[in-house]
Amino acid sequence: MSDTQTNGYHKNGDKRQKIGSEIDQETLNSGAEGFTAEKIFVNNPSCMGMTYDDLIVMPGHIAFPVGDVDISSNLTRNIRLQVPFVSSPMDTVTEHQMAITMALQGGIGIIHSNMTAEEQAQEVLKVKKFKNGFILDPMCLSPDATLGEVLKRKADLNFSSFPVTDTGKMGGRLIGIISNRDSAFIEDPNVKVTEFMTARDSLVVAKDGVSLEEANQILKESKKGKLPVVNDNDELVALIARTDLQKNKDNPRASKDSHNKQLLCGAAIGTRPDDKKRAQLLADAGVNVIVVDSSQGDSIYQIEMIKHLKAAHPQVDVIGGNVVTPSQAHHLIEAGADGLRVGMGIGSICTTQEVCAVGRAQASAVYHVAKYARKFGIPITADGGIQSTGHITKALCLGAGCVMMGSMLAGTDEAPGEYFYQDGVRLKRYRGMGSIEAMNAGGEKRYVWDTAQSHVKVAQGVSGAVTDKGTLRRYIPYLMQGVRHGLQDAGIPSVEASRDRLYNGALRFEIRSPAAQREGGVHGLHSYQKRLY
Numbered sequence: 358m359s360d361t362q363t364n365g366y367h368k369n370g371d372k373r374q375k376i377g378s379e380i381d382q383e384t385l386n387s388g389a390e391g392f393t394a395e396k397i398f399v400n401n402p403s404c405m406g407m408t409y410d411d412l413i414v415m416p417g418h419i420a421f422p423v424g425d426v427d428i429s430s431n432l433t434r435n436i437r438l439q440v441p442f443v444s445s446p447m448d449t450v451t452e453h454q455m456a457i458t459m460a461l462q463g464g465i466g467i468i469h470s471n472m473t474a475e476e477q478a479q480e481v482l483k484v485k486k487f488k489n490g491f492i493l494d495p496m497c498l499s500p501d502a503t504l505g506e507v508l509k510r511k512a513d514l515n516f517s518s519f520p521v522t523d524t525g526k527m528g529g530r531l532i533g534i535i536s537n538r539d540s541a542f543i544e545d546p547n548v549k550v551t552e553f554m555t556a557r558d559s560l561v562v563a564k565d566g567v568s569l570e571e572a573n574q575i576l577k578e579s580k581k582g583k584l585p586v587v588n589d590n591d592e593l594v595a596l597i598a599r600t601d602l603q604k605n606k607d608n609p610r611a612s613k614d615s616h617n618k619q620l621l622c623g624a625a626i627g628t629r630p631d632d633k634k635r636a637q638l639l640a641d642a643g644v645n646v647i648v649v650d651s652s653q654g655d656s657i658y659q660i661e662m663i664k665h666l667k668a669a670h671p672q673v674d675v676i677g678g679n680v681v682t683p684s685q686a687h688h689l690i691e692a693g694a695d696g697l698r699v700g701m702g703i704g705s706i707c708t709t710q711e712v713c714a715v716g717r718a719q720a721s722a723v724y725h726v727a728k729y730a731r732k733f734g735i736p737i738t739a740d741g742g743i744q745s746t747g748h749i750t751k752a753l754c755l756g757a758g759c760v761m762m763g764s765m766l767a768g769t770d771e772a773p774g775e776y777f778y779q780d781g782v783r784l785k786r787y788r789g790m791g792s793i794e795a796m797n798a799g800g801e802k803r804y805v806w807d808t809a810q811s812h813v814k815v816a817q818g819v820s821g822a823v824t825d826k827g828t829l830r831r832y833i834p835y836l837m838q839g840v841r842h843g844l845q846d847a848g849i850p851s852v853e854a855s856r857d858r859l860y861n862g863a864l865r866f867e868i869r870s871p872a873a874q875r876e877g878g879v880h881g882l883h884s885y886q887k888r889l890y
C-alpha cells in the first residue's frame with residue numbers, strides 16, 4: 358500500500374488521481390477487474406463452451422458479516438427456498454428420508470420415479486405427513502419373531518428398539534416393545550420376542566394427537582427411550598424416540614407449505630401417457646412440484662405433458678427440462694413451465710455427451726438459459742456437475758436460482774441404500790438413471806418403449822459408488838456456510854443481489870488457464886488430508 362498511496366492519492370504515471378468511491382472507468386474496462394459474464398459468454402469469439410472450473414469469480418468489497426449473507430432463492434415461480442439446494446430424482450439419491458431432511462434443512466428433495474406410481478405417491482405422502490420427532494413408519498416385529506431376528510435387524514439397521522404389534526406392522530395393535538435392555542441377557546436365538554419384550558401393560562404410551570412438547574414431558578417423566586403413540590383402538594400410529602427429539606429441534610429454515618405447514622416435496626415423472634396417472638396420484642398425495650424428467654426436454658411429449666399438468670393440477674408447480682439453450686427453454690416456458698432444469702450430459706454419472714454427442718458445458722448452459730428465462734420470471738435450477746461449494750456459488754453467480762445435486766448427496770446417511778466397504782473405504786452406491794442397472798430396476802421402459810424395431814438398450818449413465826459423507830444434518834449446513842463465504846468474498850450480500858450484479862456488469866469473472874486451475878487446487882505437497890468440516 359505505502360509505495361502506491363500517499364495521503365489518499367494513487368500514483369498514476371505522472372498524474373495523481375484522487376481516490377473516489379468507485380474505480381475509474383479506464384481501469385474497469387482494461388480487464389484489471391476481470392470481465393463481465395456478458396463479455397465472457399456473449400459473442401464469444403473462441404466459440405468455446407465453459408464450465409465451473411474454467412471460471413473464477415473476482416472478489417468484491419465485504420461490507421457485512423458472513424452470517425448475514427442471504428442465500429434464499431426461487432426454485433420455481435411460486436416456490437422460494439431458504440436454502441437453494443435440491444436433491445436429484447435418482448433412485449440412489451431421493452426417497453422420503455432424503456426429501457424430509459432436505460426440506461427440514463431448507464432445501465427440497467425430488468422423489469425419483471423408478472418405482473410404481475403408487476409407491477412414489479406413498480413416498481411423497483411420508484414427506485407430507487412428517488412430523489418433527491415422530492417416526493411414522495417404525496420397523497415393527499410380529500409376536501412370533503425370535504431373538505435371532507431381532508439381532509439380525511439390529512445389525513442391519515443400526516437401531517435397537519422395535520415395537521411388537523399383532524400384525525407385525527405399523528398400524529397393528531400394540532403388544533409390547535423390545536429394547537436393548539430386554540434382549541441383552543437372552544442367549545437362545547429361538548426364543549420368541551413375547552417372552553422377553555416389555556409387554557403392553559407395563560408400557561407408557563401417548564394418545565394420538567399428542568404434541569411434541571407433551572411427548573417430551575412424558576418421556577422425561579417415564580425416563581424411557583421410546584414412546585409409542587396409539588389410537589383409541591390401541592393401534593400403533595407413531596413412535597417417538599428421545600434421541601430424535603434431541604437432534605430434531607425445530608428447524609427455522611425448513612421448507613413448508615404456508616397454509617398447512619407440511620414439508621415441501623417434489624417428485625419426478627416421465628412423458629409417457631401413463632405418467633398422467635402417476636401425476637394424479639402424486640397430486641393427491643400433496644406434492645408441491647413435479648419435475649418432468651427427460652435428458653432432452655424440448656420435445657412434443659414434454660410440451661404436451663406440461664400443458665396437461667398445468668391444466669389438471671394448477672396448484673402444483675411444474676419444472677420442465679432438461680434444457681441447455683434458450684430456444685429449448687422457450688418451448689417449455691411457452692407450454693407453462695414454472696421452472697426449468699438445466700444440464701445435459703454433465704452429471705458425474707452421465708455418459709450422454711459421449712454416447713449421444715449432444716449436450717453443453719454447464720456454465721454456458723446455466724448463464725444463457727437463466728438470462729433468457731428471467732425475462733419471463735422463470736427461475737432455473739442448475740442440475741448436475743456440482744462437485745464442491747465453489748461450484749454452487751458459481752452456479753448462483755451465473756444466474757441459477759437453485760442447484761440440483763446427485764453425487765454430492767448420494768453418500769449421506771439419508772440417501773437410499775446401505776453403506777458397504779471396499780478397500781477399507783465406507784461407500785454407498787450411486788448410479789445414473791440411464792445406467793443399465795437403473796433401467797433394469799424399473800426405468801427400462803423409457804428406453805425400449807418406442808423402439809419396437811430395435812430392442813437394444815443404450816445406456817447413458819454408469820453405476821458406481823461414492824464415499825460416506827455422514828448425515829445431511831451436518832453436511833447441508835457445511836454446504837450453506839461454504840456458499841455464504843463465497844458470496845461474501847465476492848462482496849455479494851444475497852442471491853438476489855448476485856443476480857442484479859450479474860446483469861448490470863458489476864459481478865466480474867475471469868477464465869482460468871489449465872495451469873491456473875491447477876494452481877487453484879492443492880499442489881506441491883507430498884501428502885495431505887482433506888477434511889471438509
Ligand SMILES: NC(=O)C1=CN([C@@H]2O[C@H](COP(=O)(O)OP(=O)(O)OC[C@H]3O[C@@H](n4cnc5c(N)ncnc54)[C@H](O)[C@@H]3O)[C@@H](O)[C@H]2O)C=CC1
Pocket residue numbers: 446627628629630650651652653656658679700701702703704707709741789790791803804806807817818
Ligand atoms: N441430465 C442429463 O444429462 C441426463 C439425464 N438422464 C436421466 O435419465 C433418465 C432418463 O432420461 P431420458 O432418456 O431422457 O428419458 P425419456 O423417457 O425422457 O426419453 C427416452 C426416449 O423416449 C422418448 N419418449 C419420451 N416420451 C415419449 C412419448 N410420449 N412418446 C414417444 N417417445 C417418447 C424420448 O424421445 C427418448 O427417445 C432421467 O431420469 C434423466 O434425468 C439421462 C441422460 C442425460
Ligand SMILES: O=c1[nH]c(=O)c2[nH+]cn([C@@H]3O[C@H](COP(=O)(O)O)[C@@H](O)[C@H]3O)c2[nH]1
Pocket residue numbers: 445446447652679700702703704705706707708709710740741742743761762763764765788789790791792817818819
Ligand atoms: O447422462 C446422464 N445419464 C444418466 O444416467 C443420468 N442419471 C441422472 N443424470 C443427471 O445427472 C444429474 C446428477 O449429476 P451429479 O451427480 O453430477 O450431481 C441428475 O440430476 C440428472 O440430471 C444422468 N445423466
Ligand SMILES: [K+]
Pocket residue numbers: 702703704705706707708709
Ligand atoms: K459427464
